[in-house]
Amino acid sequence: xxxxxxxxxxxxxxxxxxxxxxxxxxxxxxxxxxxxxxxxxxxxxxxxxxxxxxxxxxxxxxxxxxxxxxxxxxxxxxxxxxxxxxxxxxxxxxxxxxxxxxxxxxxxxxxxxxxxxxxxxxxxxxxxxxxxxxxxxxxxxxxxxxxxxxxxxxxxxxxxxxxxxxxxxxxxxxxxxxxxxxxxxxxxxxxxxxxxxxxxxxxxxxxxxxxxxxxxxxxxxxxxxxxxxx
Numbered sequence: 001x002x003x004x005x006x007x008x009x010x011x012x013x014x015x016x017x018x019x020x021x022x023x024x025x026x027x028x029x030x031x032x033x034x035x036x037x038x039x040x041x042x043x044x045x046x047x048x049x050x051x052x053x054x055x056x057x058x059x060x061x062x063x064x065x066x067x068x069x070x071x072x073x074x075x076x077x078x079x080x081x082x083x084x085x086x087x088x089x090x091x092x093x094x095x096x097x098x099x100x101x102x103x104x105x106x107x108x109x110x111x112x113x114x115x116x117x118x119x120x121x122x123x124x125x126x127x128x129x130x131x132x133x134x135x136x137x138x139x140x141x142x143x144x145x146x147x148x149x150x151x152x153x154x155x156x157x158x159x160x161x162x163x164x165x166x167x168x169x170x171x172x173x174x175x176x177x178x179x180x181x182x183x184x185x186x187x188x189x190x191x192x193x194x195x196x197x198x199x200x201x202x203x204x205x206x207x208x209x210x211x212x213x214x215x216x217x218x219x220x221x222x223x224x225x226x227x228x229x230x
Contacts, residue, residue: 025053026116027225028065033112033216036073037105042081045072046111047092048118076104090135090144091126095208098145099167106210109219113205120194127151127186142170149174151186152206159209197224 029051036043050069072087074080080087084100087093094110096103117127128151130143137143149155155171163171186194187203194202201224207213214222 025065025119026112027220029067029115030112030216030219032067033105033108034220037076037108037216040076040105041073042076042103042105043067043070043073043108043111044087044097045069045089045092046108046115047089048115051115086141090141091128093144094210095145095148096210098141098148099163099170101163101167104210105216106213109205109213109216110207110210112219113202116198116202116205117194120198145170146174146178148206149208150178150182150184152203152208153178153183154180155208156212162209162211200224 029046033043033046046067050067052066052068054064074087079085081104082102084096084102086097086100087103088097088107088111090098092111092114094103094107097107114126114128118125128144128147130140130147133140133143154175159171160168186206187199189199191199201222204214204222205219
C-alpha cells in the first residue's frame, strides 16, 4: 500500500473522500470488521494511520483501500478485553476503553465512527482532541472523554448497569463539568460541514453505552452505503 488515509488527505491531489469515495472507502474498511468480529476478534486500533490506500489519477483516486495493523488484535473474550485494559490511541478509542471498562467488538464500531468524522473533515482533524492538552499530560485521557461527552452526551440512565462505582463517579464528574446547556451535540453540526445523512449514520455508532452500537454486519446493511450517487 502506498500511504495511510491520513497522509493522503493531507496531499493536494487527494484530500478527503468525495462523491462515491465517501462510501466506497469506508466500506473497504468496514467489511474486514465483519469478518474479524464474527470470528470473535477486536481490532482495537482503527484509525486513519492504519487505513492504507493506493492512489491513482482520475475520478476514482483510491484504487485499493485496506485496514491494516492487526498487531493489537485481541479475542473479545481475552483477559485484555474482560479486564478493561486500555488499548489503542485515546482520541480514536471508545469511552469504555478509556474508562477501563470491559470492552468487546463494539469498541471498533465507535472507532470506525470517529474515523468517518476524520475522513469527512480531512487532514489531522479529530473531534475529540482535548484543547490545550498534550498526549503526555496526565489528564489527557479524561480530556478525550470530556470531548466525547460534549458531542455525544448525555449518558442514558441504563449505562449504570455496566459501570462500577469508580466509573459512575466519572459520569457524575462529566455531567458537573459539562451540564446539558454546555453540550454541543454532533447532531446539530451544520449541514455544510456534515450532511444530515452522514450525521445520522455516524451518530448510530457514537453511543456511550456499547450495547446500543450496531454490529459491523448491521452497519453494512445500512441504507447509507447506497448513497454513492448523492
